[in-house]
Amino acid sequence: xxxxxxxxxxxxxxxxxxxxxxxxxxxxxxxxxxxxxxxxxxxxxxxxxxxxxxxxxxxxxxxxxxxxxxxxxxxxxxxxxxxxxxxxxxxxxxxxxxxxxxxxxxxxxxxxxxxxxxxxxxxxxxxxxxxxxxxxxxxxxxxxxxxxxxxxxxxxxxxxxxxxxxxxxxxxxxxxxx
Numbered sequence: 001x002x003x004x005x006x007x008x009x010x011x012x013x014x015x016x017x018x019x020x021x022x023x024x025x026x027x028x029x030x031x032x033x034x035x036x037x038x039x040x041x042x043x044x045x046x047x048x049x050x051x052x053x054x055x056x057x058x059x060x061x062x063x064x065x066x067x068x069x070x071x072x073x074x075x076x077x078x079x080x081x082x083x084x085x086x087x088x089x090x091x092x093x094x095x096x097x098x099x100x101x102x103x104x105x106x107x108x109x110x111x112x113x114x115x116x117x118x119x120x121x122x123x124x125x126x127x128x129x130x131x132x133x134x135x136x137x138x139x140x141x142x143x144x145x146x147x148x149x150x151x152x153x154x155x156x157x158x159x160x161x162x163x164x165x166x167x168x169x170x171x172x173x174x175x176x177x178x
Contacts, residue, residue, distance in 0.1 A: 004046030085170040094126040101177035102133035110140040118147040
């Protein structure tokens, strides 16, 4: 009972198996703990943002909880952002297209795009492929990596540096494949 994260996780687990014993007591306790945690700056609250929608919390409490969880990402995004390249495509210049996914491996996405990058007209398009997932050593991963003009493994790169890398490549189009 003295551990807020465990209390929230227990309430969620009980809900998943339809055990409603002391549900109202648990929700009331979780709400009080969240109010206390959110009343001052500090660490991430004990309830995950996604789980806020599992509990019947007030709209204001849910909003504040989600905002607190989003703060670190907003700080990273702001630190990584810079003005867009601010240029139009010059005559004869290739359109720079990026594709990003964590599934360039044995996965439905990997199978679907396995040969796609080799079909782009290299005279008109410059293709960047950003992999957020680890190399599984498969022929699918190898095929994707070898068919892309620029294959960039970002699987162990912090989010803020992923953003910086993509922005520095000055793409015209970025396609998220997940």
